Amino acid sequence: FYDSMIAKLIVHGRDRAHAIARMREALDAFVIRGVGSNIPFQAALLAHPRFVAGDFNTGFIAEHYGQGFRAEDVVHDDPDFLVALAAFMHRRYRARASGISGQLEGHGVKVGERFVVVTLGPGGKNAHTPVSVTDFKGKTGSSAVQVNGKTYQIDSAASLGDPRVEGVVNDRPFFAQVERGAGRNPLALRVAHHGTRIDAVVLSPLGARLHQLMPYKAPPDLSKFLMSPMPGLLVEVAVQSGQQVQAGEKLAVIEAMKMENVLFAARDGVVGTISAAKGDSLAVDQIILEFA
Numbered sequence: 024f025y026d027s028m029i030a031k032l033i034v035h036g037r038d039r040a041h042a043i044a045r046m047r048e049a050l051d052a053f054v055i056r057g058v059g060s061n062i063p064f065q066a067a068l069l070a071h072p073r074f075v076a077g078d079f080n081t082g083f084i085a086e087h088y089g090q091g092f093r094a095e096d097v098v099h100d101d102p103d104f105l106v107a108l109a110a111f112m113h114r115r116y117r118a119r120a121s122g123i124s125g126q127l128e129g130h131g132v133k134v135g136e137r138f139v140v141v142t143l144g145p146g147g148k149n150a151h152t153p154v155s156v157t158d159f160k161g162k163t164g165s166s167a168v169q170v171n172g173k174t175y176q177i178d179s180a181a182s183l184g185d186p187r188v189e190g191v192v193n194d195r196p197f198f199a200q201v202e203r204g205a206g207r208n209p210l211a212l213r214v215a216h217h218g219t220r221i222d223a224v225v226l227s228p229l230g231a232r233l234h235q236l237m238p239y240k241a242p243p244d245l246s247k248f249l250m251s252p253m254p255g256l257l258v259e260v261a262v263q264s265g266q267q268v269q270a271g272e273k274l275a276v277i278e279a280m281k282m283e284n285v286l287f288a289a290r291d292g293v294v295g296t297i298s299a300a301k302g303d304s305l306a307v308d309q310i311i312l313e314f315a
Contacts, residue, residue, distance in 0.1 A: 147239025
């Protein structure tokens, strides 16, 4: 028996709207690492107009999230705040780097006020947003960040390296989560708030111009492969080379942690090369078969 629930979060408020607002704030501050969780989805669900209005039923998720969920696709009520927060935290990291002792004279870390936040998009379609970070006060953790004509006065003494960021923006308290290197780019900051998530690199204006000249290297297309999602023992290959299969048809069975995990076809196709045999010990992402 396997139960995927690892925690339960309960809030209360004076009415539905107040309880939803408190739950969104609590989810922003709820940090789970080591395993995946549905916190981003829950946060997005709480912001959906139909859920807020109480107009939902048991078919709500299938109707609105039938193609799955991506935190990057959630529309934030103030997307510039995520950009401002990325710039604010980057400025704090730069301030710490500038204080490292033993830097070569004339080659120390220089911290300016003008940056460009490069929000990383799919297929190399990135968004470049010029920002300025002024009135920096390192001891109190305060800065004024200008983004697209708006000013965000951010005050936060959150510890660098701690994913949870608690602070005040324009006199309103907030919780968010910011991590370095959480995505595929080790230099990027992953910023999450109210169910929306962005991966952003904060650069100098010159660095941003050079970044735009870098060619985009598309990841390899792995859609035609069936790969092992976990280490385990291949106990069954349910298809043969040349066989026509349909979406949802069983392809293989892997035994891991005393459980049998059935792998199904994600789409219609014809089985090509079979690279693994019954009884093989598989590593994560090891190819089991390839579609023609």
